[in-house]
Amino acid sequence: MVGDSVIGHLFLPQHTNNHRPKTLQIDALFVYFVLLLVMNFGLNIIGRSRPDVLGYATDIQVTQLLEYTNTARENDGLSPLTLNTQLSEAAARKATDMFTKNYWAHNSPTGNTPWDFIVASGYTYQIAGENLAKNFDTSRTVVDAWMASPSHRDNVLKPAYRDVGYAVINGTLNGEETTLVVQMFGATSTRSIVQAAERSPTIAPTPVPRTTPSAVRNETPVIISEAASQTDTALAYPFSGVARAFSRVTNQPLLNVSLFWRELALVFLGMLMGVLFVDAWLVARRRTVRLAGHNIAHIFFLGSFIFLIQWAQRGSLL
């Protein structure tokens, strides 16, 4: 008989477990909680010291970022942006500066603005903009997140922009292994701004104030990224030097932590919901009176969290 077996004791409500499956009792829930907490803590520690073994899988390429950005613009009836080597160098300098000075912001702690980096690269802009992203896993998720955020979407879909530059770089920010993506937009002539204003009178791009070159720090970026496998990028990416060195980041750890937790959540919480459902059904059928939480409420709650966890993305925008 299943009911009298160990399986019955663990998963079915019966007299041996006080009419509540052992796997759903408070002591069992507490053990799950502590085990998951310890596992999370342990994986974090291992991941920090050995990100090649236990880390976050990443594959972000400038060619893909450009393609997805231009697809979004074309879907909105806008002209595609041209990949600009000076803006890419400005983005590379900005990304390096963020790692060197350990900050996550549009302006550096020493007061440098994005426009300083653009001017330093030799790009003479009339209008410019910057989007930042960190810790996304693919080029698609980066552009999707930009499009989902109203202010970043405004930048991607600003008609006045003509050029774009990117830098993708891996390094350590605030003690954490981080993949940064810097996207810099620009237009060099007032003609494009006027054309854009004529086409779309509701959008009034505000030209960014020009910064004097004397305020610009002229650092040579240090290439931190070493993970890039750039064989196929070499065929598609048109630039050389600094801009090319920041054109792709690929990390493939032995265990992808993000995927691991998603799948564990799906399996573990799914099984818990299954036991809760069977328990609720048997208790209702037998009309058992007992003191316990409401199984259907637990199922609703855990189901919504499984959904959120599957779609959760640890990437940040600025």
Place this chain on the structure above:
Amino acid sequence: MRIHIVHFSILALILIIGSLTFFSLAGNPQLRIVTGIAMATAYVVWGIFHHAASGDLHLRVVIEYVLVGAIALVFLLAVLG
């Protein structure tokens, strides 16, 4: 029965509003974590009110809701952290 329908409608509303808020915060994992914590807290509070109204509120029941919420939160923190 009617009180159950009202209570579960409120729970559904909490979970739907929480999920919509969560999805609207793309690119901001810190605020997503705050949203998750708020959802779990609201769930525990809902459980307390629900069982108090049903006349079977007990410390064991409260602990059960707290642990279910905490387990779900550990997974969310692991993915977003």
